[in-house]
Structure formats: C-alpha cells, structure tokens
Amino acid sequence: MPVCPPFSVTAVIFTLRKPCVMSEDQTEQQSLQQAVSYVLELEAKKEYPVSEIRTRLLKRFDQTVTDRAVDYCAEHGYISDTRYAEMFVRFRARNSYGPERIRYELKVKDIDDSIISEALENCETDFDETALEYMCRRYSADDVKEQKARARIVRHMTGRGFSFEQIRRAMDHLSR
Numbered sequence: 001m002p003v004c005p006p007f008s009v010t011a012v013i014f015t016l017r018k019p020c021v022m023s024e025d026q027t028e029q030q031s032l033q034q035a036v037s038y039v040l041e042l043e044a045k046k047e048y049p050v051s052e053i054r055t056r057l058l059k060r061f062d063q064t065v066t067d068r069a070v071d072y073c074a075e076h077g078y079i080s081d082t083r084y085a086e087m088f089v090r091f092r093a094r095n096s097y098g099p100e101r102i103r104y105e106l107k108v109k110d111i112d113d114s115i116i117s118e119a120l121e122n123c124e125t126d127f128d129e130t131a132l133e134y135m136c137r138r139y140s141a142d143d144v145k146e147q148k149a150r151a152r153i154v155r156h157m158t159g160r161g162f163s164f165e166q167i168r169r170a171m172d173h174l175s176r
Helices: 024-045 050-060 063-075 081-094 099-108 113-122 127-138 141-145 147-159 164-175
Strands: none
Touching: 024 050, 024 063, 050 063, 081 099, 081 113, 099 113, 127 147, 127 164, 141 147, 141 164, 147 164
C-alpha cells in the first residue's frame, strides 16, 4: 500500500486592496467604452441597422450610455443606416427580390424612407431583368398561358416584391 507523503501546511498570504472608489463620471465613461466595444464587436461580424444596435445596447446598458455610444459610433462612421441599406438592397436584389419587398423589409428595420429610396436608386440592379430571370427559372411558357396559373404567378411575384408592370413585362416576354 502506497504511503502518502506527510501533510505540510503552507501559509498563503492574501493581500487586501483598498476598495477603489470611482466617481460617477468614471463609471459612465467606462460603461461608454464597454458599449462602444460591444458595437464594434457586433459590427465586426456583420452590418446592423442603427435601430437594432440601439435595441441590443439597451439590453446591457442604460439609456444615456446607449445614446452616447450610438452617437459616437455614428459620428465616427462605425454604424450607418445608409451603408446598411445599400448592402441590404444589393443582397436581396441578388436573391431575386423586387424593390417593394426590399422597401418593406427596410421599413420594418426602421430605416428612413429617404435612405431606402436612395439605396434603391443607387442599386445597379435592373429589377425588370431580375423579374424575368426569376420567372424563367421558376415557370415555363405553358404556365403563363393558363389563367389559373397566371394568377398564381402574379401572387407569387408580388409577394417577392415586384410591381404588376414588372410582372406583366416578364410574362409577356416569357409567353413569346
């Protein structure tokens, strides 16, 4: 049977520090730094609208720190609704969504109407061409000839955000 070595007592010396008393300005400044760091951490992963950043910050920080952090980040260009809207429009247009659906989704994210309009205007996507390409991928020329199928196609395409005019032009082109 193995013999355990004799038990020895070691003295551990704990040093106690005096509690650090921080002024209210220092704690608010520290909270602001933490909030800005959190925003930068979020933005490093993906782009967010300002409203979502504000919502996420309010879960961790109080209103004044959140407002100051959002203002600071917006002033320094770390967050921007314009940049988010442009990125979102490009992404959704690439995935064959129309301008009305994109506009709706950005409004839900509290993006200003002028920013949405500008992002859609600056988008290099031809939504008529996008509607035609999507319709050609999804439907055949025979589908466009039947009245019931036409109604189903129109409902589907309007749900994807295309206007009736864009849908009509795509159907006319497909039926040729």
